[in-house]
Amino acid sequence: xxxxxxxxxxxxxxxxxxxxxxxxxxxxxxxxxxxxxxxxxxxxxxxxxxxxxxxxxxxxxxxxxxxxxxxxxxxxxxxxxxxxxxxxxxxxxxxxxxxxxxxxxxxxxxxxxxxxxxxxxxxxxxxxxxxxxxxxxxxxxxxxxxxxxxxxxxxxxxxxxxxxxxxxxxxxxxxxxxxxxxxxxxxxxxxxxxxxxxxxxxxxxxxxxxxxxxxxxxxxxxxxxxxxxxxxxxxxxxxxx
Amino acid sequence: xxxxxxxxxxxxxxxxxxxxxxxxxxxxxxxxxxxxxxxxxxxxxxxxxxxxxxxxxxxxxxxxxxxxxxxxxxxxxxxxxxxxxxxxxxxxxxxxxxxxxxxxxxxxxxxxxxxxxxxxxxxxxxxxxxxxxxxxxxxxxxxxxxxxxxxxxxxxxxxxxxxxxxxxxxxxxxxxxxxxxxxxxxxxxxxxxxxxxxxxxxxxxxxxxxxxxxxxxxxxxxxxxxxxxxxxxxxxxxxxx
DNA sequence: CAGTGGTCTAGACCACTTT
DNA sequence: AAGTGGTCTAGACCACTGA
Numbered sequence: 001x002x003x004x005x006x007x008x009x010x011x012x013x014x015x016x017x018x019x020x021x022x023x024x025x026x027x028x029x030x031x032x033x034x035x036x037x038x039x040x041x042x043x044x045x046x047x048x049x050x051x052x053x054x055x056x057x058x059x060x061x062x063x064x065x066x067x068x069x070x071x072x073x074x075x076x077x078x079x080x081x082x083x084x085x086x087x088x089x090x091x092x093x094x095x096x097x098x099x100x101x102x103x104x105x106x107x108x109x110x111x112x113x114x115x116x117x118x119x120x121x122x123x124x125x126x127x128x129x130x131x132x133x134x135x136x137x138x139x140x141x142x143x144x145x146x147x148x149x150x151x152x153x154x155x156x157x158x159x160x161x162x163x164x165x166x167x168x169x170x171x172x173x174x175x176x177x178x179x180x181x182x183x184x185x186x187x188x189x190x191x192x193x194x195x196x197x198x199x200x201x202x203x204x205x206x207x208x209x210x211x212x213x214x215x216x217x218x219x220x221x222x223x224x225x226x227x228x229x230x231x232x233x234x235x236x237x238x239x240x241x
Numbered sequence: 242x243x244x245x246x247x248x249x250x251x252x253x254x255x256x257x258x259x260x261x262x263x264x265x266x267x268x269x270x271x272x273x274x275x276x277x278x279x280x281x282x283x284x285x286x287x288x289x290x291x292x293x294x295x296x297x298x299x300x301x302x303x304x305x306x307x308x309x310x311x312x313x314x315x316x317x318x319x320x321x322x323x324x325x326x327x328x329x330x331x332x333x334x335x336x337x338x339x340x341x342x343x344x345x346x347x348x349x350x351x352x353x354x355x356x357x358x359x360x361x362x363x364x365x366x367x368x369x370x371x372x373x374x375x376x377x378x379x380x381x382x383x384x385x386x387x388x389x390x391x392x393x394x395x396x397x398x399x400x401x402x403x404x405x406x407x408x409x410x411x412x413x414x415x416x417x418x419x420x421x422x423x424x425x426x427x428x429x430x431x432x433x434x435x436x437x438x439x440x441x442x443x444x445x446x447x448x449x450x451x452x453x454x455x456x457x458x459x460x461x462x463x464x465x466x467x468x469x470x471x472x473x474x475x476x477x478x479x480x481x482x
Numbered sequence: 483c484a485g486t487g488g489t490c491t492a493g494a495c496c497a498c499t500t501t
Numbered sequence: 502a503a504g505t506g507g508t509c510t511a512g513a514c515c516a517c518t519g520a
């Protein structure tokens with residue numbers, strides 16, 4: 001199955017909305033759409049749900065499905081293409097040249113927070129490393145990470161100079177596809193100021209969290225201190241859930 | 242229908258996981274669960290999907306559904322109870338006394354950004370107001386908001402001294418249930434420093450965005466400058482979507 | 483009361499993983 | 502090949518909204 005039919009239909013409806021092919025802000029009812037696309041109503045519902053999750057339409061029980069006027073207006077400040085994306089848009093490289101400088105790499109006994117976050121036993125050791133990431137030679141974030149030795153025994157300074165996730169996916173067929181992230185901000189420390197080229201009054205954004213392999217194994221605990229101009233996290237929020 | 246069956250089942254499974262009632266990290270397969278709960282497999286799938294969205298389980302096609310070990314470990318730093326919540330956890334009052342000080346209230350002609358964000362025409366005016374919100378007398382955020390006069394003609398300084406959303410829901414049966422939010426951080430301005438009691442080196446967190454009525458009408462454009470210790474946004478991220 | 487979205491079912495078949 | 506999750510259908514009935 002190349003693309004599920006509900007994804008295909010969601011794309012068609014999205015394009016129809018963009019092209020102003022619906023005469024009002026209210027979409028045709030689901031039963032009509034099902035007939036028109038010659039699919040079951042369930043498939044229409046899944047397509048509609050996708051669009052709702054993306055903020056493109058609003059569902060209102062007993063009343064109908066409505067187009068988000070902002071989507072029609074093509075507001076460029078709203079990133080509707082990615083669905084509720086976070087990290088990826090935040091640190092997306094956008095064709096810019098990414099360079100990574102490894103600041104250190106050690107093997108240590110994890111403290112209790114890291115041990116619990118990564119689901120480790122008493123015997124486990126972890127790699128501990130810091131990297132400075134730059135875009136077009138401009139430093140944008142300091143990463144401090146911990147990875148269980150057992151999960152990735154061949155880690156080396158060499159490997160750290162590229163994207164770990166790409167290496168894992170290509171060479172080890174491990175896919176990191178979820179993260180639990182915490183976003184905060186803090187005044188910059190002298191160390192931040194030096195590495196990220198910040199003034200003392202300029203802060204860092206902090207993204208800290210746990211990255212998971214697709215089978216649910218916690219793989220990495222990471223805390224990233226970002227130059228404040230590069231922390232930009234956009235999201236739709238359902239306030240009632 | 243009091244509670245949909247898939248929600249009920251999701252709750253039971255969540256409790257079972259907490260109580261260690263599954264012998265391995267892998268859940269029983271969906272067809273077995275369907276038999277055991279005497280529901281259709283579709284209902285099981287919806288329940289499982291809910292738990293996956295909450296980060297409690299991981300799905301792996303062809304292999305099974307797996308418990309997130311972190312959930313088992315009862316990590317208190319992970320807020321698993323709220324589903325992907327954002328704003329609400331960030332500004333949750335937690336029983337603390339909330340006070341609101343209205344700094345100003347005007348009617349103005351919106352600039353083009355606000356006009357487009359709120360889907361306004363040339364003739365529309367907006368209320369423009371600033372509020373300082375405190376918890377237990379400590380100032381935590383400065384809110385700058387814009388609301389179309391047409392959407393809420395009776396707005397007054399008096400009303401602003403309480404939670405607008407509560408008033409809307411109780412008195413006007415309008416429900417604000419979605420928001421498009423942008424999170425960033427900036428150095429604090431002298432004004433921030435004075436109002437939020439910040440040192441010059443201490444930053445503000447910024448949550449800016451648009452709040453929508455449940456029929457999709459944009460209702461409010463708001464930019465909130467938070468004392469940096471109070472910006473704390475936690476979320477699960479699906480990296481592959 | 484008619485229209486419309488929400489829930490739920492039983493079953494068929496596809497796609498991926500593991501043995 | 503067997504096991505397991507993913508997609509999709511056709512249809513029944515419930516819950517909410519609005520004329």
